Amino acid sequence: MELAPTFVNSSESYRDAHLEVDFGHKTVVLDAGHLVLTRKEFELLAMLVQHAGDIIPRETLLQRVWGYSREIRTRTLDVHIRRLRRKLGAYSGQYIETIFGIGYRFQPFRSARHLQPRLSQFAIGA
Amino acid sequence: MELAPTFVNSSESYRDAHLEVDFGHKTVVLDAGHLVLTRKEFELLAMLVQHAGDIIPRETLLQRVWGYSREIRTRTLDVHIRRLRRKLGAYSGQYIETIFGIGYRFQPFRSARHLQPRLSQFAIGA
DNA sequence: GCCGTTTTTACAAAATCTTTACAACTCCGC
DNA sequence: GCGGAGTTGTAAAGATTTTGTAAAAACGGC
Numbered sequence: 001m002e003l004a005p006t007f008v009n010s011s012e013s014y015r016d017a018h019l020e021v022d023f024g025h026k027t028v029v030l031d032a033g034h035l036v037l038t039r040k041e042f043e044l045l046a047m048l049v050q051h052a053g054d055i056i057p058r059e060t061l062l063q064r065v066w067g068y069s070r071e072i073r074t075r076t077l078d079v080h081i082r083r084l085r086r087k088l089g090a091y092s093g094q095y096i097e098t099i100f101g102i103g104y105r106f107q108p109f110r111s112a113r114h115l116q117p118r119l120s121q122f123a124i125g126a
Numbered sequence: 127m128e129l130a131p132t133f134v135n136s137s138e139s140y141r142d143a144h145l146e147v148d149f150g151h152k153t154v155v156l157d158a159g160h161l162v163l164t165r166k167e168f169e170l171l172a173m174l175v176q177h178a179g180d181i182i183p184r185e186t187l188l189q190r191v192w193g194y195s196r197e198i199r200t201r202t203l204d205v206h207i208r209r210l211r212r213k214l215g216a217y218s219g220q221y222i223e224t225i226f227g228i229g230y231r232f233q234p235f236r237s238a239r240h241l242q243p244r245l246s247q248f249a250i251g252a
Numbered sequence: 253g254c255c256g257t258t259t260t261t262a263c264a265a266a267a268t269c270t271t272t273a274c275a276a277c278t279c280c281g282c
Numbered sequence: 283g284c285g286g287a288g289t290t291g292t293a294a295a296g297a298t299t300t301t302g303t304a305a306a307a308a309c310g311g312c
Contacts, residue, residue, distance in 0.1 A: 025180065025181065026181060038226070038227075038267080038268055039227045039228070039268080039269095040268075040269070041268095074270065074271055074272080075270085075271075075272085075290080075292085076270055076271080078289095078290060078291060079270075079271090079291090079293095080269085081290090082293095098289095098291090100279080100289070101278085101279085101289070101290095164256080164257055164258080165257085165258095166257080166258070167257095200260055200261080201260080201262095201302080201303085202258075202259055202260080204300095204301060204302060204303085205260090205302090205303080206258085207301095207302090208302065208303070224300095224302095226266090226268075226299095226300070226301080227267090227268080227299085227300070227301095
């Protein structure tokens with residue numbers, strides 16, 4: 001058997017010096033250790049990682065990860081971002097940045113770097 | 127059933143340090159001991175083993191092992207998983223993992239897991 | 253009918269997600 | 283610099299969803 005099991009998404013993945021995200025197998029490896037993320041945490045991370053470098057508005061994240069209920073005015077998103085950051089440990093600051101008033105942005109790992117100016121460009125479609 | 131006709135690729139099998147599954151003859155050996163599984167138990171195990179390393183959604187298991195009755199909202203699958211685990215004894219934890227909210231995954235035997243920086247083992251629960 | 257297997261049922265337990273209540277922080281005009 | 287309005291960060295509690303189990307009922311072949 002083996003013919004392309006439908007449940008195995010073609011394994012695309014993201015990878016940099018410390019982090020590896022396999023979208024198909026839904027696995028995350030951080031510095032050789034497997035990270036255990038919950039479903040929402042993974043979806044959120046995947047969403048950010050797949051648009052690395054782009055700012056993703058809170059609203060877009062809420063729509064895509066939480067369905068179209070753009071009616072969540074609680075801190076749900078923040079709470080998930082927080083858990084994600086905690087699991088990313090020491091690298092969290094490097095990877096997930098908060099774009100005040102807009103949303104979040106995942107940045108691929110880079111050795112030495114400082115924060116960018118401010119208000120930037122492209123945000124993925126809302 | 128049984129008589130595994132020759133046209134059945136009876137040579138196909140899975141094997142690791144402790145477990146051996148012969149798909150053609152539908153036999154299972156665990157640490158030199160012959161495991162007796164019922165038909166459903168075997169099919170379930172086979173399904174998982176043949177896709178070792180991949181997460182198989184509950185729905186997929188229900189479809190392939192139980193026919194197309196997609197939405198069985200009973201605990202049938204869980205009950206079978208439980209019996210399988212029981213028969214796998216001490217290795218059950220190592221072999222069959224639950225991917226919360228999605229399904230299950232069979233993981234080939236891995237010798238000691240010492241060399242790991244930040245613990246955690248498997249993948250996301252997505 | 254008997255017996256081994258499979259499915260249901262009915263809860264218990266566990267894992268995850270959301271809400272709440274504040275604290276902390278940013279931005280911006282004064 | 284200061285202060286206020288608005289935004290994000292956190293911890294903890296509350297809800298909800300999903301999975302685990304045990305026991306009993308339902309099947310099916312002999």
